[in-house]
Amino acid sequence: MxxxxxxxxxxxxxxxxxxxxxxxxxxxxxxxxxxxxxxxxxxxxxxxxxxxxxxxxxxxxxxxxxxxxxxxxxxxxxxxxxxxxxxxxxxxxxxxxxxxxxxxxxxxxxxxxxxxxxxxxxxxxxxxxxxxxxxxxxxxxxLTESVLAGNNYPNEVRIAFDGDAVLFSDEAERVFQAQGLDAFQAHELSKATQPLPEGPFKPLLAALHRLQQAGTPAMRIRTALVTARSAPAHERAIRTLMQWDIRVDEAMFLGGLAKGEFLREFEPDFFFDDQTGHVDHAARHVPSGHVAAGISNLQR
The missing domain is CATH 3.40.50 (Rossmann fold)
Incomplete structure (x- = not known):
């Protein structure tokens, strides 16, 4: 065969x-x-x-x-x-x-x-x-300068994702960069029930979901959405995941707070983010990777 x-x-x-x-x-x-x-x-x-x-x-x-x-x-x-x-x-x-x-x-x-x-x-x-x-x-x-993963969760693959331009498209990020936070919040509130288009890492999240369902009791996957979004813009992100029929175990809507310290507590084996500022800071605490996608990377 x-x-x-x-x-x-x-x-x-x-x-x-x-x-x-x-x-x-x-x-x-x-x-x-x-x-x-x-x-x-x-x-x-x-x-x-x-x-x-x-x-x-x-x-x-x-x-x-x-x-x-x-x-x-x-x-x-x-x-x-x-x-x-x-x-x-x-x-x-x-x-x-x-x-x-x-x-x-x-x-x-x-x-x-x-x-x-x-x-x-x-x-x-x-x-x-x-x-x-x-x-x-x-x-x-x-980022080869990242710290290595910890060893507190030997039976869990722990992965953290940014939202916009990673799991989701950069549609909302474009509104934010062009018109500011208030316009971004209004845009996302008006489209709360309309799922976001998928971003470059949606296929990976879906594949991890399938692996979890077909997996072994000896190992499981724990995922986290770690995003600069805050209420009311959180709702569209949650509804999008629901529409995809994919769940994440944890969601952090940080409203612009630095992500590194929160990631340090989650202790992922890897974190993905599209913005160099976020990923550089995260690398001080957890293994991190830069996703060169979306409007934030057009001029880089």
Missing amino acids: AVSLDNKLVVAISSRALFNFEEENAIFESGDPQAYMRLQLERLEQPARPGIAFSLIKKLLAFNDTTAQRVEVVILSRNDPVSGMRIFRSGHANEIKLERGVFTQGRSPFRYLRPLRAHLFLSANADDVREALAAGFPSARV
Whole structure:
């Protein structure tokens, strides 16, 4: 029978998002790829330390058991194939099962998301993330300066999402930026019963919902909506999720308060936000990724 990724949650991830390759990457960025390859080969037997998205990936893979393989993680990397050997060995040493990888030796790998039908792409390369988002794949630039995830919830995958331009479209954000807060509130109140158009990460939220329903008692998913919205604009967000028939476990309507401290209490394995100010602050407290979508990123 042919091998298939159908009915699986597929996550594509770069090596720097999964492992701490910052020292090696500094050599690569210096313009000496041969020195980078030599260093990776010299360190072939030295497992890389976990990176920012490691906790998220390890917990998602825990949904796989002897009865079903529900999650597939594929390395999608600008690394060369030689360096790929160390990545797979690092996965084995860190007790995560990695079987598939695409290594493009400096070229953008995002085009391989289509045959993978990936539900999520995580990379430390901003250009790759932008191209992937433009092609319609939920994608985020992992902030490698983020703090690592905590270990208080070993049996829960905890993921936090911003709302506008992430789970939802940037329709309302455009009103806010063009006309201000009062116009934004009035706009959302007048459209409270009209669902927001879906944003780039709605397909991931839906896939996580399906995984939760088909999952294992040993692992569950806990999600949070963490948004700058406040009442009365909260109602449209809630009704939109209801119309999608998808629930989140927690919702934080912060009315412009800094999100970092609230995220620190939620303790997600990963947080997604479209605004650099929010995600930079969040990275001081939790693993974070920038979603370069929507009007806030048009000039970046």
